[in-house]
Amino acid sequence: MTETLPPKTPQPDPAPRGEVMIEAVTHHGMGRTADGTLVPRVLPGELVTLAADGPKIVTPSPERVAPPCRHFKSCGGCAMQHASDGFVASWKAEIVRTALRAQGIEGEIAAVLTSPPDSRRRARLAGRRTKKGALVGFHARASDTVIEVPGCRLMLPQLTGLIPALERIAALAASRKGEAGLTVTDSEAGPDLHIDTDKPLTEELRIALPEIAREAGLARLVWADEIVAELEPPVQRMGRARVVPPPGAFLQATAHGEAALLEAVREAVAGAPRIVDLFAGCGTFSLPLAETSEIHAVEGEAAMLAALDRGWRGVPGLKRVTTETRDLFRRPLLPDELARFDAAVIDPPRAGAQAQVAQLSASQINVIAMVSCSPASFARDAKALIDNGFEMGPVTVVDQFRWSPHVELATRFTRR
Known part of the structure; x- marks a missing residue:
């Protein structure tokens, strides 16, 4: 298991009952205690109390920072927003060194x-129907629960701003029991949307989806393997060339x-x-x-x-x-x-x-x-x-x- 060890410091006094020391962070971003217990959202050298609703930090690491996204605790899209940029860079370098060793x-x-931040031009979101309409977001950590992420700090703002339109599409593509995958990619002509769903493409959907695409400013909308609407070619620049990737590429x-x-x-x-x-x-x-x-x-x-x-x-x-x-x-x-x-x-x-x-x-x-x-x-x-x-x-x-x-x-x- 890949780990980033804390710097050598004097060992603290024995922890009181209920408190544990985080010894390292695994390559999955989980803190590890001396007995192998895995704890989310902690850093090496921190003294924490384990609780049902998550760890309580008793002694924080100097590398701990305030997460920039308000969804961090519930959303599973990010694992290390509580760590400084310098710590995350060193952690990732150590993941590579450990694999090589x-x-x-x-x-x-x-x-x-x-x-x-705010630079991901491609993201796969989950869509699920609800009693009131639909829910679009990322999964919670180790769960199929969908978490809404308005103001997400990963994606380009133009993709985050597309979520209301994605909710309309999810209401058509998903069910109360089954999700639809919504992969959205930024392009020169606007967002390129690929919908992963088992629902059949009916004539009603063939009429409704292009209208939603026009209103949302989509360049292309693909339902499963079929292009339903292509208002403009979703061009990607590769050097001096202009490339239109196939759906899902x-x-x-x-x-x-x-x-x-x-x-x-x-x-x-x-x-x-x-x-x-x-x-x-x-x-x-x-x-x-x-x-x-x-x-x-x-x-x-x-x-x-x-x-x-x-x-x-x-x-x-x-x-x-x-x-x-x-x-x-x-x-x-x-x-x-x-x-x-x-x-x-x-x-x-x-x-x-x-x-x-x-x-x-x-x-x-x-x-x-x-x-x-x-x-x-x-x-x-x-x-x-x-x-x-x-x-x-x-x-x-x-x-x-x-x-x-x-x-x-x-x-x-x-x-x-």
Whole structure:
């Protein structure tokens, strides 16, 4: 279990009955006592009293701050709003170090880059019908209870302001017993809404939903797998290209985080004339890198590659970009296929890229830019590369999911 230990200080007198000392914070953001009890919303070194309605702080940590959001105690969207920015940055860096140490790797953390409050351009909210209408928000911690979050400090204000319209949609898409998932993404043309529901799309809904979309200023509204309304293409900028991702396609959570990861990748593969982008998505890295290098983008979802290709064709002056639809878990690119590239970019999902990393290790590629959203799978893949002759550079930690346990990172591997 990943922990951030408090600085060494004189031990306090034995705690009175009912009071416990918080020894560490796990990688999930839970405080841990000496006997392994997990306590939410506490910090290392704090003396607390455990109660049914939550811990009572007896001796607060100097790193404790007032949570900036009034929903913090009830909402499960954030775990660490009670900690200073400096503590959270150190905690996230230690999560990465601990994952690397578990694989026998001592890694250097170059920086921790944290997205500002009110900057999430993409969020999945839950919608549930009520007697009076509908409820839209995030889940309470470890619960299916939906908590309203007006004034949420995570999302862009234009997304938070969309909640009244989402409540109208939730009343149509959800039931008293079942939720609807409402994934909303900011775009140049307005919010892009994807509704995850089992309810059928009736003719009445086909009439009502476009009107709600127009009134709310939505660019696109998608019900399950069907586009019901597209008033404007929900464009995302990727370098100089304008990309319209397919419904539900992956997108980095904040513009700040995307820029930080892109900068790390640019530096890693600078000067490489031919680059293979593995798990390329809609072109987050491919299209900006095409300003200076030829790119071969490989991705398992054909619709995302089609969006990437259209974006590339709309920008004169970019280097050649080719695409290949391929399941890199089952059919990784082999060394002879990798032989025509000078560098690789790899940004796998949380499971990592064990099969593809094995083929990269066996190839002649000497430079790899790796991006990851899972320190554990990253550390496993990093060990495989290091064991096969690569050196790992300093790791940049990118905190797009502010106040949460999620960690993203990027680094460069070079063959010795």
